[in-house]
Amino acid sequence: MKYAExxxxxxxxIEIRTTNADELSSRGKIPALWQRFFAEGLLExxxxxxxxxxxxAVYSNYENGIHGAYSLLLGTEVTSVDGLPEGFVARAVPKAKYAIFESNQGPTAHVVPDVWKRIWTWNEGARAFVADFEVYDERARDPANAIVDVFISIVAP
Incomplete structure (x- = not known):
């Protein structure tokens, strides 16, 4: 794990509202959000x-830490939020300090949940629950053999 500001x-x-309890059950919305993002070519x-x-993948608007609802936005960094097409949402990620967790290499469907399991067992008291995000850069281009970084906002020491 590394640290950075x-x-x-x-x-x-595009954004949904969900909970970890829902995502660990048959009510999970995240897989459908990813499917829509790629099927509709929304990045472009x-x-x-x-x-x-x-x-x-930006996690924000936390209701009660890991136990409550949160928003998840799939998208990319932009230079302006002017003139957004219908259905798109803009989210400002504030300046923050982060703990950066790197996933193992493998299928994203396995390595991303595994890295989140590590995060959930990490010192929760250090988490700021402001905005956290997963980075799908060139190391994640092949979803069968990906590495993903997860930035967790932390309380500044």
Whole structure:
């Protein structure tokens, strides 16, 4: 695990509201969100995409830490949030300090839940629950053999 500070940035994409309990049951919404994102080619439809920016999965609007509802936005970093097409949402990710967890290499359907299991057993008191995000960069282009970084906002020491 590494630590870094990141300046504020804006992300545009599509968003759902869910809970970890729902995602661990048959009521999970995240797989359908990913399917829609790729099936409808939504990355290419996002205006003002920052050149070379990876796909981001941004977790925000936490209701009660890991136990409550949260929002998940799939999208990418943008240079402007002006003129968004219908159905797209903009989310500002504030400047924060992060603990960065790197997944193992393998199928995203396995390595991403595995890295989140590590995060959930990590010192929850250090989490800020402001905005966390997964980074799907060039190392995640092949979903059968991917590495994903997860940035967890932390309380500054």
């Amino acid at each position: 990141r300046d504020a940035f804006e992300v545009v994409g 439809a996002i205006p003002h995409r920052k050149p070379g920016a990876p796909i981001l």
